[in-house]
Amino acid sequence: MAAHMSESFTHSHLITGSVSPDTMPVVRKITVADIKDALREGWDDFSAFPTHAIFLVVIYPIVGLLIGRAVLGSDILPLLFPLMAGFALLGPFAALGLYELSRRREQGLDVSLPKILEARHSPSMGAILMLGIGLMVIFFVWIAIAQAIYVANFGYAPAASIPDFLGKVLTTPAGWALILVGNGVGFLFALLVLTISVVSFPLLLDRDVGLAPAILTSIRAVLANPGPMALWGLIVAVSLVLGTIPLFFGLAVVLPVLGHATWHLYRKVVV
Numbered sequence: 001m002a003a004h005m006s007e008s009f010t011h012s013h014l015i016t017g018s019v020s021p022d023t024m025p026v027v028r029k030i031t032v033a034d035i036k037d038a039l040r041e042g043w044d045d046f047s048a049f050p051t052h053a054i055f056l057v058v059i060y061p062i063v064g065l066l067i068g069r070a071v072l073g074s075d076i077l078p079l080l081f082p083l084m085a086g087f088a089l090l091g092p093f094a095a096l097g098l099y100e101l102s103r104r105r106e107q108g109l110d111v112s113l114p115k116i117l118e119a120r121h122s123p124s125m126g127a128i129l130m131l132g133i134g135l136m137v138i139f140f141v142w143i144a145i146a147q148a149i150y151v152a153n154f155g156y157a158p159a160a161s162i163p164d165f166l167g168k169v170l171t172t173p174a175g176w177a178l179i180l181v182g183n184g185v186g187f188l189f190a191l192l193v194l195t196i197s198v199v200s201f202p203l204l205l206d207r208d209v210g211l212a213p214a215i216l217t218s219i220r221a222v223l224a225n226p227g228p229m230a231l232w233g234l235i236v237a238v239s240l241v242l243g244t245i246p247l248f249f250g251l252a253v254v255l256p257v258l259g260h261a262t263w264h265l266y267r268k269v270v271v
Contacts, residue, residue, distance in 0.1 A: 079146060090136065102264065106263075122204075131201065138193060150182075190233065199214075202266035240258075243255065
């Protein structure tokens with residue numbers, strides 16, 4: 001009986017944390033100037049600790065290259081762009097170490113790697129992992145839908161080569177439909193991830209709020225600041241595209257800066 005009650009409490013705590021309805025995080029209205037400040041502060045963090053930041057995200061360029069090689073060496077060349085675009089959907093979860101680094105620097109705490117790794121003992125880690133799994137599910141759903149969109153336009157025949165694939169996409173009505181529909185659907189997935197995670201991961205790392213309050217706070221932050229949040233999403237998207245040049249190594253700078261900036265954006269949005 002005691003074990004059952006303890007398990008029920010654990011599950012309840014994972015969802016709601018220690019937050020009651022009357023102590024929900026307060027969301028501020030922000031401006032474009034706040035977005036600029038968050039990016040500047042993110043760059044300051046990266047400049048102060050570039051070795052840590054690059055170490056924490058170096059897996060991105062490596063995995064990006066591996067994904068690209070796997071696709072180019074198989075019959076799923078049409079999924080190269082969806083894989084690379086969808087990989088960014090996991091970014092908010094993968095940047096946890098960067099949030100912790102910015103948090104500790106902000107508070108004047110030890111920023112050594114062992115101390116940063118202590119974040120895994122956060123009381124919200126269960127909720128963080130659950131939200132991370134949610135982003136992975138969204139990623140795989142996006143890939144499945146991208147595949148379905150390609151099949152609907154070109155059938156099941158694989159592209160013979162990169163020039164053949166690009167020729168079909170760029171010079172045929174089916175290719176134009178693929179670009180239009182694919183980017184439209186991809187935008188909806190990006191909007192979903194932005195809405196539920198723009199401040200939820202930093203909030204969970206900072207406070208014991210639980211999964212539901214974190215997601216709800218993130219949604220409220222977007223609804224309260226549609227213009228600045230749209231600008232933030234655009235900056236993230238453009239930065240990630242630029243970061244893939246050359247050969248994804250630019251992500252070793254873009255990702256840590258965006259990760260640190262996300263922490264500072266959270267500080268500006270949530271009281």
